[in-house]
Amino acid sequence: xxxxxxxxxxxxxxxxxxxxxxxxxxxxxxxxxxxxxxxxxxxxxxxxxxxxxxxxxxxxxxxxxxxxxxxxxxxxxxxxxxxxxxxxxxxxxxxxxxxxxxxxxxxxxxxxxxxxxxxxxxxxxxxxxxxxxxxxxxxxxxxxxxxxxxxxxxxxxxxxxxxxxxxxxxxxxxxxxxxxxxxxxxxxxxxxxxxxxxxxxxxxxxxxxxxxxxxxxxxxxxxxxxxxxxxxxxxxxxxxxxxxxxxxxxxxxxxxxxxxxxxxxxxxxxxxxxxxxxxxxxxxxxxxxxxxxxxxxxxxxxxxxxxxxxxxxxxxxxxxxxxxxxxxxxxxxxxxxxxxxxxxxxxxxxxxxxxxxxxxxxxxxxxxxxxxxxxxxxxxxxxxxxxxxxxxxxxxxxxxxxxxxxxxxxxxxxxxxxxxxxxxxxxxxxxxxx
Amino acid sequence: xxxxxxxxxxxxxxxxxxxxxxxxxxxxxxxxxxxxxxxxxxxxxxxxxxxxxxxxxxxxxxxxxxxxxxxxxxxxxxxxxxxxxxxxxxxxxxxxxxxxxxxxxxxxxxxxxxxxxxxxxxxxxxxxxxxxxxxxxxxxxxxxxxxxxxxxxxxxxxxxxxxxxxxxxxxxxxxxxxxxxxxxxxxxxxxxxxxxxxxxxxxxxxxxxxxxxxxxxxxxxxxxxxxxxxxxxxxxxxxxxxxxxxxxxxxxxxxxxxxxxxxxxxxxxxxxxxxxxxxxxxxxxxxxxxxxxxxx
Numbered sequence: 131x132x133x134x135x136x137x138x139x140x141x142x143x144x145x146x147x148x149x150x151x152x153x154x155x156x157x158x159x160x161x162x163x164x165x166x167x168x169x170x171x172x173x174x175x176x177x178x179x180x181x182x183x184x185x186x187x188x189x190x191x192x193x194x195x196x197x198x199x200x201x202x203x204x205x206x207x208x209x210x211x212x213x214x215x216x217x218x219x220x221x222x223x224x225x226x227x228x229x230x231x232x233x234x235x236x237x238x239x240x241x242x243x244x245x246x247x248x249x250x251x252x253x254x255x256x257x258x259x260x261x262x263x264x265x266x267x268x269x270x271x272x273x274x275x276x277x278x279x280x281x282x283x284x285x286x287x288x289x290x291x292x293x294x295x296x297x298x299x300x301x302x303x304x305x306x307x308x309x310x311x312x313x314x315x316x317x318x319x320x321x322x323x324x325x326x327x328x329x330x331x332x333x334x335x336x337x338x339x340x341x342x343x344x345x346x347x348x349x350x351x352x353x354x355x356x357x358x359x360x361x362x363x364x365x366x367x368x369x370x371x372x373x374x375x376x377x378x379x380x381x382x383x384x385x386x387x388x389x390x391x392x393x394x395x396x397x398x399x400x401x402x403x404x405x406x407x408x409x410x411x412x413x414x415x416x417x418x419x420x421x422x423x424x425x426x427x428x429x430x431x432x433x434x435x436x437x438x439x440x441x442x443x444x445x446x447x448x449x450x451x452x453x454x455x456x457x458x459x460x461x462x463x464x465x466x467x468x469x470x471x472x473x474x475x476x477x478x479x480x481x482x483x484x485x486x487x488x489x490x491x492x493x494x495x496x497x498x499x500x501x502x503x504x505x506x507x508x509x510x511x512x513x514x515x516x517x518x519x520x521x522x523x524x525x526x527x528x529x530x531x532x533x534x535x536x537x538x539x540x541x542x543x544x545x546x547x548x549x550x551x552x553x554x555x556x557x558x559x560x561x562x563x564x
Numbered sequence: 565x566x567x568x569x570x571x572x573x574x575x576x577x578x579x580x581x582x583x584x585x586x587x588x589x590x591x592x593x594x595x596x597x598x599x600x601x602x603x604x605x606x607x608x609x610x611x612x613x614x615x616x617x618x619x620x621x622x623x624x625x626x627x628x629x630x631x632x633x634x635x636x637x638x639x640x641x642x643x644x645x646x647x648x649x650x651x652x653x654x655x656x657x658x659x660x661x662x663x664x665x666x667x668x669x670x671x672x673x674x675x676x677x678x679x680x681x682x683x684x685x686x687x688x689x690x691x692x693x694x695x696x697x698x699x700x701x702x703x704x705x706x707x708x709x710x711x712x713x714x715x716x717x718x719x720x721x722x723x724x725x726x727x728x729x730x731x732x733x734x735x736x737x738x739x740x741x742x743x744x745x746x747x748x749x750x751x752x753x754x755x756x757x758x759x760x761x762x763x764x765x766x767x768x769x770x771x772x773x774x775x776x777x778x779x780x781x782x783x784x785x786x787x788x789x790x791x792x793x794x795x796x797x798x799x800x801x802x803x804x805x806x807x808x809x810x811x812x813x814x815x816x817x818x819x820x821x822x823x824x825x826x827x828x829x830x831x832x833x834x835x836x837x838x839x840x841x842x843x844x845x846x847x848x849x850x851x852x853x854x855x856x857x858x859x860x
Contacts, residue, residue: 204800215822237605327799383714388691516606517606534804
């Protein structure tokens with residue numbers, strides 16, 4: 131038996147190694163020229179296609195190979211981190227959500243970009259996203275566009291009932307209740323936001339908690355602050371005054387697209403979303419309320435300051451890329467003035483270069499950028515930490531449990547969540563093993 | 565060793581290697597990793613041996629215990645219903661009538677659709693604004709529309725419905741095969757003796773079908789215990805963690821949070837749970853099933 135088995139085994143090995151050779155030779159033929167870019171499908175693909183084509187035209191022999199991942203941030207995270215964990219040298223450039231740079235930096239997955247991205251150049255960009263891309267003094271990504279939470283409202287309905295846009299959350303609730311009572315339209319709801327158990331829930335809840343003077347956790351003390359009165363008050367307000375009061379319970383399963391659809395169909399008085407919603411709400415082809423929408427900074431609680439959660443996407447380079455120089459060239463092109471301007475002009479995604487907010491051409495096409503600029507300057511990032519994802523999962527669970535059940539035991543839920551968060555934060559105190 | 569034996573071993577070798585590399589190795593490795601604390605995003609903490617700590621943490625983790633109950637509930641509701649519905653369908657489609665062939669093919673369609681696609685479909689069906697579910701229940705009275713995926717009591721049921729819709733066909737397939745193996749002369753003899761349809765079912769069909777039925781239950785139980793894709797697409801574990809099944813929780817720990825040790829513990833627990841349930845099933849059918857197989 132031994133001989134035959136061994137020889138067939140050898141044969142199999144030979145075939146395997148042949149395959150290996152073939153693969154290696156295929157890779158080396160293109161090694162000099164291909165940049166693999168892991169991205170998601172953009173809303174306006176042609177703008178990106180054109181930018182990439184221009185880059186390839188300017189750099190003969192370079193080909194950008196796009197690998198399109200899922201659009202949801204959570205699922206995209208799983209894809210990119212899987213490649214990084216496997217030290218995949220194929221991936222050169224990837225998109226990063228604003229909450230990932232600290233994690234990617236700490237894990238040794240993202241390449242520090244300090245030697246490419248000079249401090250002077252960084253000054254050209256908005257401050258908040260640059261901060262979000264910085265971890266322990268080094269920079270790991272270049273922001274492509276910025277997002278920040280904004281309040282959208284039905285200008286026509288507010289005017290009809292003699293209201294000006296609300297400055298505080300209780301004011302918003304009162305206006306919504308009065309308008310709902312007078313309109314008597316069973317289709318109409320007071321408020322639509324993102325309250326599904328997912329990352330967007332953190333963005334929404336953070337705006338309530340911080341605008342009430344609370345916080346998610348204390349970065350210096352490394353302690354959860356969700357069980358402090360200010361934070362609990364805000365959560366209680368959302369549970370008792372908004373969900374099931376002025377919002378129908380369906381919002382508890384909504385992400386951005388569903389909540390936006392409600393607003394653009396004319397079925398919501400108030401709506402919380404990112405800047406792109408302005409374009410969608412005013413596009414007569416997609417929206418029934420084109421021209422009737424207003425936009426303001428989000429309300430605060432009485433005595434608090436309005437808070438907009440910072441969002442947005444950055445480009446980073448994999449530490450396992452074999453062509454970091456070329457990868458940087460590509461990133462510099464995609465985040466350069468011209469490409470940024472093109473993206474700002476044709477996609478209505480808010481650019482990250484400050485200069486573009488004073489560019490007459492951009493402002494003519496997207497006049498909303500002028501009023502959004504203030505919000506972008508003040509946008510608050512979710513606290514950067516390498517353990518953001520585990521903390522987020524705990525908070526998502528807590529917020530969802532707290533607001534979904536009308537008589538949830540807030541004190542108990544908050545102290546459970548805080549205990550779990552503290553355990554995760556404690557990991558950051560530990561020094562490396564000897 | 566005879567020549568045919570040698571040949572048989574050679575033929576077995578590839579699948580043996582396959583199982584070794586792709587099944588046995590990951591199981592052993594998960595078991596191994598479950599005794600360590602390994603956090604990918606904090607590489608400086610290293611891979612620290614912690615003994616049974618991860619297991620102790622799991623036992624005191626209310627989220628994990630809640631996941632376990634959710635998962636067991638899911639198994640307990642879906643598998644018997646699937647077997648029952650599959651049995652009904654198989655009994656009907658075992659009779660000969662016009663159009664039986666196409667109908668049998670149609671019944672298999674839900675099973676042939678990738679779960680991710682059918683989950684997306686059910687997510688639309690359960691939508692609170694334009695979902696067919698609401699339309700069938702309430703028609704145009706949109707004020708009454710429910711949001712099943714936003715309600716912690718309804719969301720698990722919605723997931724169960726999607727699962728039952730999809731995998732009943734699988735139970736049907738196995739049970740139908742079992743039905744076809746029952747020799748016709750038994751029924752003929754029963755007819756001559758004047759047995760009613762119910763008596764034929766009770767004393768011929770059911771006893772002879774038992775192995776197939778248990779086999780269907782076994783496969784479905786193991787599969788339902790590992791439910792993941794439905795939850796991933798339809799609810800992401802929410803609302804209020806009501807659909808956070810074990811496999812999804814473990815996936816989040818290992819793949820999203822990078823907590824490899826703790827994630828492995830969850831995998832190991834799911835593995836032993838399925839092993840335990842399989843052993844119980846195989847115990848109860850084992851000998852009998854083998855007898856029937858050999859008799860054929």
